[in-house]
Amino acid sequence: MSQREPTFTVREIPIYGDLILAPMDGFSDLPFRSLCRRFGSAMSYTPFVNAMELLAGARRAWRELAFLTEERPVVFQIYDSDERRLLEAALRVQELGPDVIDVNMGCSTRSVSGRGAGAGLLRDPAKVGRIIRMLSRSLEIPVTAKIRLGWDPDRLTYMDVARAVEDNGGALIAVHARTRAQGYKDAADWDAIAAIRGALTIPVVGNGDVSCVEDIERMKSHTGCDAVMIGRAAIGNPWIFQRRDRSSVPRTEVAAVMRDHLDRMAEHYGDELAIVLFRKHMLRYLEPILEERELRTAILRATERRTLDRLLEKAGLPAQGWVPARPAVSS
Ligand SMILES: Cc1cc2nc3c(=O)[nH]c(=O)nc-3n(C[C@H](O)[C@H](O)[C@H](O)COP(=O)(O)O)c2cc1C
Secondary structure (H helix, E strand, O other): OOOOOOOEEEOOEEEOOOEEEOOOOOOOOHHHHHHHHHHOOOOEEOOOEEHHHHHOOOHHHHHOOOOOHHHOOEEEEEEOOOHHHHHHHHHHHHOOOOOEEEEEEOOOOHHHHOOOOHHHHHHOHHHHHHHHHHHHHHOOOOEEEEEOOOOOOOOOOHHHHHHHHHHOOOOOEEEEOOOOOOOOOOOOOHHHHHHHHHHOOOOEEEEOOOOOHHHHHHHHHHHOOOEEEEOHHHOOOHHHHHOOOHHHOOHHHHHHHHHHHHHHHHHHHOHHHHHHHOHHHHHHHHOOOOOOHHHHHHHHHOOOHHHHHHHHHHOOOOOOOOOOOOOOOOO
16 A cells, blocks of 8 residues: 555545546546546546436437546536436436536537536536535535636636635535636636635645646646646547656657557447547647648548557557656556
């Protein structure tokens, strides 16, 4: 057993490390999460899953909640606008044995926020408080929230929302420092993360505009956050969880990690689907190192592993020489 002190705790759950892969629908599936966890992401968030679909027994929704033991601590993220449905869904998914249940309060997509779910909840801090209270009283595991700063610049409710989360039993809050109206535009407001950190005692995870190792340290010193959550900058770049910038990673290592990622996808989805779903990741792995457009297109169109391997060899990405990542958890 490790004697190492945890970086922070989510109620009693020790968290080792200060970098966390962000939940990303379409990207942070089991294969990518487990890869990033191996590289040092301190915990695993599933992408958001619709409570209504869970309650309706939709197989696609339930499949999103598959995880590996090595990913623990695992956070299931669910979303809805309705308090009762959120509770019902949380109680049901708790049966699968996650470590934490998180309520999404940040999704800006119109179909979600427009019906009062995701970032739609930010308009009503009292409702946020009721949801967190109901879930944290009824569940056996910690309840957390991932928020944005508010609906729009005129309704910056983050401080009321953050207090509502803490005062009603929430065990951690992750803050994407933009409003719903901003989507992914404009600079993230790290001052807001600092203000929340200053006002709460539960762990605060900062998120938004971290694209390289230097940004990690800048966000930490600017905000005092307990951990930094990284989304888009981790796609094609799990090395960020080892605090290594993509530009410093040798090609041979990129080649081997891509294959490891694809192997994980094949195991989870089967060969045929894996190669298709892997394309969006592969694009990001190749972007910084493969300028030859024709070859890149051929690689992205490959439908068989053998063809893909041959094309990757041709692109100077042989499957040798990978130095395995240091283990993420030593306990
Ligand atoms: C493709 C994509 C899917 C996302 N899906 C989710 C999601 O399911 N749940 C969630 O809380 N946030 C989701 N987000 C938001 C991210 O978790 C994160 O808050 C946002 O990307 C800002 O962080 P970044 O600048 O490090 O990317 C998603 C973002 C992207 C780009």
